[in-house]
Amino acid sequence: MQTSQRRTFFLLLAVALACFLAFIPFNRTGAADPNMLAVFEIDEYAQYPHLLRMLTPGDTFYQSLRNFVVYLHYFYGYVFYFFSAVLILPLKLALGPEWADQTRLLVTVLRQGINVLPMLAANLLLVWMQTRFRSWWRALGLFLLLLAAPAVVVNNLWWHPDSLVQIFIVLTLFFLDRDAFQYKRDFLLAAVACGLAIGTKHLGLFFVLCVPVYLGWGVLRRAITWRRAVGLGALFVVVMCATVVISNPLLLLPQERAAILATQSKQIVETSTGMFTAGSAPFFAGGYPADLRVHYGEAAFVLLALAGLGLGIANPQRRRLNVLILAWMIPLTVVIITFATRRTHYWLPVLLPAFSGLVNFFPETGEELPFKLSIKLRRVLQGLAAALILVQFALFLRQDAQILSTHLRREEQAPAVQFFNRLESEWLSQLPQKELVVFRDWKVYYPARAARSVEMSWSMPTLQIIAESNPDLIVLEQANLNLFSDPAIIERAIDPGDMQAIQQFYAAAQGDALPGYQLVLSDSFAAAYLRDSLAP
Structure with missing residues (x-):
């Protein structure tokens, strides 16, 4: 040079x-x-x-x-x-x-x-x-x-x-x-x-x-x-x-x-x-x-x-x-x-x-x-x-x-973090059982410190997956609830058989009909379902 x-x-x-x-x-x-x-x-x-x-x-x-x-x-x-x-x-x-x-x-x-x-x-x-x-x-x-x-x-x-x-x-x-x-x-x-x-x-x-x-x-x-x-x-x-x-x-x-x-x-x-x-x-x-x-x-x-x-x-x-x-x-x-x-x-x-x-x-x-x-x-x-x-x-x-x-303010402003804070203050802090097994959607926030385990499925949840993991708390994104609960999504799916099981799960959640769980909190970002035995 x-x-x-x-x-x-x-x-x-x-x-x-x-x-x-x-x-x-x-x-x-x-x-x-x-x-x-x-x-x-x-x-x-x-x-x-x-x-x-x-x-x-x-x-x-x-x-x-x-x-x-x-x-x-x-x-x-x-x-x-x-x-x-x-x-x-x-x-x-x-x-x-x-x-x-x-x-x-x-x-x-x-x-x-x-x-x-x-x-x-x-x-x-x-x-x-x-x-x-x-x-x-x-x-x-x-x-x-x-x-x-x-x-x-x-x-x-x-x-x-x-x-x-x-x-x-x-x-x-x-x-x-x-x-x-x-x-x-x-x-x-x-x-x-x-x-x-x-x-x-x-x-x-x-x-x-x-x-x-x-x-x-x-x-x-x-x-x-x-x-x-x-x-x-x-x-x-x-x-x-x-x-x-x-x-x-x-x-x-x-x-x-x-x-x-x-x-x-x-x-x-x-x-x-x-x-x-x-x-x-x-x-x-x-x-x-x-x-x-x-x-x-x-x-x-x-x-x-x-x-x-x-x-x-x-x-x-x-x-x-x-x-x-x-x-x-x-x-x-x-x-x-x-x-x-x-x-x-x-x-x-x-x-x-x-x-x-x-x-x-x-x-x-x-x-x-x-x-x-x-x-x-x-x-x-x-x-x-x-x-x-x-x-x-x-x-x-x-x-x-x-x-x-x-980006600089995203932790405080993230809907996922705000939803967890609200869930913790309104529900989780009142539960006698402090450590929970949690199943969540991909982008839901639930820190490991607040649970015994936090699980998710990369292939999307189904009723069978939930039965096998047997969580105390299920937290789902509203975007997924709206998208995957629609029966029409089965026709657009790459694998209709797999999608049918996913659609059945989200449809049940959308209608607050998940077996053994009840909806305890919902906002524009997510919905939380607590095990019946833990819900008041």
Whole structure:
């Protein structure tokens, strides 16, 4: 790096550090205890016990090692759990025997280290790839824009694999671009990064177009022959697959491999067809989706970013990187808009690289736009692009302020927490039996300290499940009561037989006809049913 580039790098590093520190107070919320995680992020609640178990010593060294490696939650790869465990291990050693009770501290560190930090690194790398830090204002402007995207802000507020996947995807693009048709070390490092993306959350599979385009391009440039291109493609796949296996060693064990493949197959089916009910409206059926507008910007802004990639492709000096980004984006975009399950963070690896192409509207000093335009027309075009970017940046900041303000107060304002507090004051405090066996819906809050055990069913409750668990108290979400009590849901179900049992349970609860229980408290969020023998 030249001196000016180093100065820009340290400027962006200072911004990144300030951003990292700024998220700490927000990431401390919603984690008073493990059960509170379910209220705000059900994925965190599902993941957290497995991480604790990984770090729990067994009776023997072998059992401790097995706990660390056999992580059981195979919806995500071992890479995610390995880095999470390594991050928490020093805290475990420092906090002593009661380390697992420090939920707020542990979850804060996980959110900061597994989501905020890798996302900052991924965005910093994107800025380097597009600007080379040669212009401080271009680099700083793009970095701030990427950081301000509400989807990035939201993703910084939970513990999930998406930021790790983001850095691996950006690294794959980085190494392919840096390889510059040499097909040497960087090409193989791209295969390693791609394997890590697959081994974390299978998104590396969507380089299925990007890598062939890069190889075919090399053939057209006469950098390699078709025969060598085929061999290099095979080598890329071998290195990629080896990385997947090395980063997920359980794939070497037949029993665990079968469990991993079964879990991943189930997840792909649920993502493509739906979890409980089948089908969904076409992605753009109602026009430009509201969640995209809120988290990634207006349609005009997204189109401007795509136009920026187009400008980069038209510029011979920037063509390789922007072609690679576009070739990466296409397969994943097709899958997102055609699959039934759509969540906002799915677009992060698609749209953040696309947004990086906006700098192509503002060439460096001495460069020109790829099209021959008069100075006046060029200034008009750049002025319009700058105006749209600034307007969208302002909209981003307004949305960010709303997100963060709500997030900071979410423990006190959460309907789930308010319902529990009311339930405890009006009913539970009056019961002679203080410790209860509780069955709850996914997002209902009931801290373990207030019960002998707190149970839930990931497959949704039925009358049979309730009879088997025999709880003293049942707490159900009103949203589930309204949705699953409707007989029409059986027709939309992926498995009508399973749904019929779920519908019968919620219909009974909706009508206050659960055998052996009576409704004691209900509001707009939840309803609580107490065992007849405990109710007054």
